[in-house]
Amino acid sequence: MFDARSFGLWLVCLAACGCGGRVNGTTSTSSSTDAAADAMGVDALDDGGVSTTDGAVTVADAPIEVAPPLPTGAWFAMRTFEMGIKPRPGSTTRPSKAWQDFGFDLDSRNTDLTASASANTPDGAKAANTCMRAAGSSSNYLVDGPGGVDNNFGQFFVQTVKSLKSDAEDVLNADIASGTWTYLVWLDHVPTGDDPSVPGALYLAGRTSTPSFTTADHWPLDASSVVGKSLSPKLSFPSGSVKGGVWSSGAGINGELPIPMLGTPSAVPVQGLVVSMRLDGSRGNIGAVAPLAGFVKALEPVAATFGICPGTPTYATLSDSIGRAVDVVAGVPQFQTPGAPCDSMSIGLGFEGSPTGTPGSVAPSPPPGTSLCP
DSSP: OOOHHHHHHHHHHHHHTOOOOOBOSSOBOTHHHHHHHHHHTSTTOOOSSOOOBTTBBEETTSSOSOBOOOOOSEEEEEEEEEOSSSOOTTOOOOGGGGGGGSOBOSSSOOOOHHHHHHTTSHHHHHHTTSOBOOTTOOTTTTOOOGGGOBOHIIIIIIHHHHHHOTTHHHHHHHHHHHTSOEEEEEESOOOSSOBSOOOEEEEEEOOOSOOOSSTTOOOOEEGGGEEGGGTEESEEETTOEEETTEEEOOSOEEEEEEEEETTEEEEEEEEEEEEEEETTSOSEEEEEEEEHHHHHHHHHHHHHTTTOOTTSHHHHHHHHHHHTTOOBOTTSGGGOOTTSBOOEEEEEEEEEEEEEOOOOEEEOOOOOOOOOOO
């Protein structure tokens, strides 16, 4: 059963901790495919809606009567969600460095401890070829993982969460296993070999009955993931491709990545969003850059359910602690301006998935939790 308070507590703790392919603000090069494959360790590397009728999709409790059928293609459901508390299955990475298994080199550079330590002034950061770390941050806050992996979300936020609530990842995965929510990846087709054109999309799925994680499942799409009656995905990757058995989303896109908070999807504005996975749906990676202001705003509804309100000292402390984890710069090529203040946080997530059936419905997003703020 979904434990809303445990999930919310995890997110509030995450915010209060204080603590790849090449991608730029809107485009990426073909190296993203190779980097994604390398990061993944491969060579080159029915409730919640109304059932379908005649292939049409209907929407439960929403002002859409009949919508066009969803694309057939190939659908995959995330079975487990990986935040970096545990290493990827089969990885030899130490548990304390689990975050290194997830994400991408988003800024096309590999920042080591020497560079990070010196990047506490504009001149020092410029000489280190990176943005200037936030005031009050430790000397290691800009250090990348192997191959330049950028994942400050996992390196600092999640590791602190692990020390406070070691089963945080297990709680989320229990929700997925019970059918509370998951992510779905759609591919236009699954080629038998390399293919330079395999468009894809990422969706949030709503509540369903206990899933089998087979093609017999038909998760409902959360309405927040689609555009009106057209049901077009909000997170679409038209330049996706396949190389060496790995699908890569191609050019990074800007949008809102839905993250379930207290059972309610909260849209986190991100830039340079990229996804990769093996063609059987397993060993997936998600990477993005989250501008600080948008990330804080997305957490406000969660904080409000615990009475942590804007304008209070606790809220100010929470915002300041998030600010110390910034490591990249939004809205610029390769997400870096050497010497300029870092203003965004890199995010790396992983997942293990499997083929699933075509969604047969669209479910309205759950209502937000009750705010305790004035």
